[in-house]
Amino acid sequence: MVLITLVSSDEQNFPVERELLKQSGTIETLIVNMNLDDEDTDAAAMPIPLPNVKGDVLEKVIQWMEHHKGDPVKEGDNEDNNAEIVVPQWDDDFFKPAMYGSKHLELTVAASYLDIKNLLTLSCKAISNTFKGKTGPQIREEWGVPNEFTPEEEEAIRKENEWSE
Amino acid sequence: MQWPDINQIPTFPNDLMFLIFNDLSTEERIPLGTTCKRLATLVKGGVSGKNIGDSHTENRALSISWNFAKKGGRVRSRLALRADTPPPRSVCTRGYPQTHHRNWSHASSKEDPAPLQIFRLTDSYKYVTFDISEHIVDEFIRSMMYLPSVDYDWEGDEEDGELCYIFDKSSRTILFASNNDNDESIARVTIAKIDERNNLRIHNDNPTLPNDLMFLIFNELPTVDRIQLGTSCKRFRKIDFELGSKHFERIDISLIDFYQQLSVVGKTGSMEYAIHGNITGHAYPSRHNLSRFRSARTNVLNIACDQSTRSSYNIRDSDFDFIAKICEQIRFASAFIKTNFCESNTIEHLISIIKRFSMKHTQVVIKSSAPQSTSFLYSHLLKQLPKINRFRFDFFTISKWNEHRGIGISESAFHHIVSQTNHAEFDLVQTTAEGIQRVFEMVRNWDGYKFVVFNTDWTTVIEFIALHLVNGTYAFDDTRVTDRSTRTVLIKSDVVHSKFIANVVICKVDADYKIPPLPNDLISIAFSSSRSTFRIRSADFDFLGKLVEQITFKSLMIKANCCDSTSIEQLTSLIKSCKMEKVSFYLSDNENTSHLCSHLLLQLPKLDKFRFQFHTLPSGQANREEEGISESAFLHIVSNTNAARLDKVNYTADGIQRAFEMVKQ
Structure with a gap:
């Protein structure tokens, strides 16, 4: 089993099975460019630095990839297909502890950076699910978003959206 | 307990920092400006001479520290009142900062101790971080730490720096303080709310x-939730507008000059998302208004353009421009355009709207209630249409078929539409035998599905058939011309009540020479009569019944201007043999025959949707009071359909009650 070492922004090393990394478009490109798949190359001696991902986030990403090992990798960006996706129970549980926290968002940003389409889709879906059925003030409350609107602006927005109340 | 990163202070928004600085005197702002570059920049702003409280006591400093969270208002005045209350206890024995063991004014009320009010900062801001004189924090903490609703703890030592927090369980607010690395006399304080999951709600990560x-996240949400999200902060609002792509079940655009009304209404569920305005200028193509329907998707786009001859008001170019810009952004499955425009300039405007449609895979139905004499104008409109999957054109007025010469869609428009669509239906077409031949060739040479149905001069169709009879090119029987090599057929049928018009279907048939099922098809049957010599024949209905039986369709639309008992009986037998989901009747007569129509409705099978409209023609002598569907027919329809729309019903209160109960169940 070929192991490839990923290095997080805080210098933590994560040896990861080569097969798992096929889910990440970014890492896959790096592996190809660095010829790490060549038999002559000592993959273990050539760690892949990921300066945009912190250690704890990378650990979560690897945990997710391990669970989804062998899943078909999503190709391209088809928004219409996303509409039908339901977040599976395991993933829901995976995101839940970090929900409403910066960890979940960091995980989403990392999924985008590492180009792991399935993780990105599910993560965005999980975030959007937290918004469903909530009013603007409730969203502000849950996500700690400061209210930037003046009372006049709020009144104007309220009138504009009366139909959805 | 999750500790927030003290370095997050630079992420605190500038506008809030300005508010804080605004309430500090110049003297107090200078030390703050030394803490970091960002604060130094802020200090260079305006200077406030505000001084609150007693300047000779530490209470003054406390007043200031509270006020800079929120300028003016209740917080400040309450704090001023509390400042003189006597101290209940002194000295904290351990914990940060341990250096200042002074008395501190305690609460005057057990329920609402004065120091707790500092937590009210979070009523305005979820997260506040500021530097403040260490001894003020010390006093504050000591006054709070023994309150029953407060948890208190600390960690660290004097060398590495100390960190302490107090947590008010009732308001779920935490205050934590740490030493400032540069100046020991200054403490850095953060106040934040903690949610029920014990996460600090200080993160503004989401907006970042x-x-x-x-x-991506917005894209996952249904329209209603997206709008709510858009109201939570300015950035989300902007994203919501920029992304557009809202999904509606239906979008109705109406431009009705008689009422001087212009509106765009998106409907999703039971809700409406609307731009209402009137023609005098309330709805205009502002960036905001246009953004509301940017990249919107809808199943059905309805456009109603009505120009009343009674109105002196002319629809303005800018109104058309507004609608065109809205339509340009909308993706739809079906568009239904109803208009009575009969002037070249208004039709030109309609063309400008239609040309902007993105409708390669859509269905477009245009219904005009303008006189058919304006068909040359509509021919011009049709020639501008781009590729469409399915197309239908109707003149709503059907009483002039006996005077059809010179009216109907032009041959060039007819050919253009047939070449641009897979499925085309026309009301009346002016064409020649050569013109029909060309359409037949188009269908014959087309690899996929192509279906054309139209009405035209009966003699022209006979001429076409004769042409092939002579040449022997294709097989021929009474009503069909068939090209066996490609299984392309032309089926001719008479139009009931008009001996001058023939109905023609040109399409490819299946191996059994039957017309293949038409996807989502609408069958339209029209009867028109002058009520003179020609009476409806059973043979006509038999033929029609046999033709309809061959076709699978979902919707049936019947338009008729004669509703005598024989016609109604024949129509009833025809409908009973059909299987469809939706039926629409548009009936009219010189006399009030709605009682006969009621009989027809009683025979209807189960349907998903039903529509009935009956009106007595102006020349008739009918008593309009008696016009309307009988209550039994009404209840039959309500019990057998999921959605029913009836024009006028002769009902009783009991009948309404029964209908209500049916819907309720």
Whole structure:
């Protein structure tokens, strides 16, 4: 089993099975460019630095990839297909502890950076699910978003959206 | 307990920092400006001479520290009152900062101790971080730490720096303080709310997600939830507008000059998302208004353009321009355009709207209630249409078929539409035998599905048939011309009540020479009569019944201007042999025959949707009071359909009650 070492922004090393990394478009490109798949190359001696991902986030990403090992990798960006996706129970549980926290968002940003389409889709879906059925003030409350609107602006927005109340 | 990163202070928004600085005197702002570059920049702003409280006591400093969270208002005045209350206890024995053991004014009320009010800062801001004189914090903490609703703890030592927190369980607010690395006399304080999951709600991480990820998240949400999200903060609002792509079940655009009304209404569920205005200028193509329907998707787009001859008001160019810009942004499955425009300039405007449609895979139905004499204008309109999957054109007025010469869609428009669509239906077409031949060739040479149905001069169709009879090119029987090599057929049928017009279907048939099922098809049957010599024949209905039986369809639309008992009986037998989901009747007569129509409705099978409209023609002598469907027919329809729309019903209160109960169940 070929192991490839990923290095997080805080210098933590994560040896990861080569097969798992096929889910990440970014890492896959790096592996190809660095010829790490060549038999002559000592993959273990050539760690892949990921300066945009912190250690704890990378650990979560690897945990997710391990669970989804062998899943078909999503190709391209088809928004219409996303509409039908339901977040599976395991993933829901995976995101839940970090929900409403910066960890979940960091995980989403990392999924985008590492180009792991399935993780990105599910993560965005999980975030959007937290918004469903909530009013603007409730969203502000849950996500700690400061209210930037003046009372006049709020009144104007309220009138504009009366139909959805 | 999750500790927030003290370095997050630079992420605190500038506008809030300005508010804080605004309430500090110049003297107090200078030390703050030394803490970091960002604060130094802020200090260079305006200077406030505000001084609150007693300047000779430490209470003054406390007043200031509270006020800079929120300028003016209740917080400040309450704090001023509390400042003189006597101290209940002194000295904290351990914990940060341990250096100042002074008395501190305690609460005057057990329920609402004065120091707790500092937590009210979070009523305005979820997260506040500021530097303040260490001894003020010390006093504050000591006054709070023994309150029953407060948890208190600390960690660290004097060398490495100390960190302490107090947590008010009732308001779920935490205050934590640490030493400032540069100046020991200054403490850095953060106050924040903690949610029920024990996460600090100080993170503004969500708004800092890059826009492309926010677009992904917004894209996952239904329209209603997206609008709510858009009201939570300015950035989300902007993203919501920029992304557009809202999904509606239906969008109705109406431009009705008689009422001087212009509106765009998106409907999703039971809700409406609307731009209402009137023609005098309330609805205009502002960036905001246009953004509301940007990249919107809808199943049905309805456009109603009505120009009343009674109105002196002319629809303005800018109104058309507004509608065109809205339509340009909308993706739809079906568009229904109803208009009575009969002037070349208004039709030109309609063309400008239609040309902007993105409708390669859509269905477009145009219904005009303008006189058919304006058909040359509509021919011009049709020639501008781009590729469409399915197309239908109707003149709503059907009483002039006996005077059809010179009216109907032009041959060039007819050919253009047939070449641009897979499925085309026309009311009346002016064409020649060569013109029909060309259409037949188009269908014959087309690899996929192509279906054309139209009405035209009966003699022209006979001429076409004769042409092939002579040449022997294709097989021929009474009503069909068939090209066996490609299984292309032309089926001719008479139009009931008009001996001058023939109905023609040109399409490819299946192996059994039957017309293949038409996807989502609408069958339209029209009867027109002058009520003179020609009476409806059973043979006509038999033929029609046999033709309809061959076709699978979902919707049936019947338009008729004669509703005598024989016609109604024949129509009833025809309908009973059909299987469809939706039926629409548009009936009219010189006399009030709605009682006969009631009989017809009683025979209807189960349907998903039903529509009935009956009106007595102006020349008739009918008593309009008696016009309307009988109550039994009404209840039959209500019990057998999921959605029913009836024009006028002769009902009783009991009948309404029964209908209500049916819907309720």
